[in-house]
């Protein structure tokens with residue numbers, strides 16, 4: 294038996310699950326689904342006989358990898374793979390992959406969904422502000438950042454980007470102004486949209502000193518990871534009554550933000566990639582990558 298398990302605490306749209314199932318079964322494999330599981334034991338049980346796994350932000354830690362005795366491949370249907378224990382995967386001969394770019398547009402659209410709601414005061418009847426002519430900084434110009442730039446330009450915003458891993462020429466070719474330092478990005482832009490991964494290097498890197506560079510009426514938009522934000526953002530919001538923080542990832546210290554009513558917004562569950570289109574794109578890509586790996590040994594998108 295070759296069991297392909299979809300284990301998603303936050304389920305895909307049904308259309309995505311149906312398409313994944315078809316791909317898996319057409320390849321002659323068995324399909325299994327574990328959704329909305331509340332405790333880890335359900336995941337540990339489901340992975341026991343799985344050959345392959347598709348997950349989202351699900352915690353694939355060493356316990357899970359060890360429990361999955363037959364596991365050959367795990368695919369994170371999405372971009373960020375900080376939820377996969379890559380060392381455990383490698384130690385147990387499990388190939389780990391992601392599906393870069395597949396859900397990027399959905400995340401970029403949510404940036405503006407949340408930003409417009411913030412600058413229009415959550416539609417409470419008072420006068421807000423417009424985005425046209427304002428400066429937006431894109432912190433990391435990857436798949437999501439590129440879509441954010443396109444949308445921002447369409448809205449008539451001035452678009453800046455900082456990404457030490459992308460050439461200035463490539464950024465310029467998109468009509469975006471590349472900046473040389475992260476400090477410059479935050480000093481220049483009233484709005485900053487975060488698209489950095491959570492790594493040892495980036496954890497807590499978005500801190501008081503950096504954020505305090507932002508011009509008056511600053512809004513930080515986080516559709517990346519909560520781990521990159523330093524807890525001293527709370528002090529900054531205390532010190533600067535013009536500063537707003539909107540995040541698609543609920544911070545662990547969410548109650549600390551209660552005094553800043555109207556200046557923060559957190560989605561209850563990560564919603565950036567939660568569209569039918571993104572679920573289908575990422576889910577289908579993950580299923581195809583699994584079939585291609587198990588049948589042909591294709592390791593494109595391997596991250597370990």
Ligand code: 3PG
Nearest residue numbers: 349350371372373563566
């Ligand atoms: C990603 O890294 O692809 C996004 O954060 C989406 O995560 P999700 O699949 O858990 O919604």
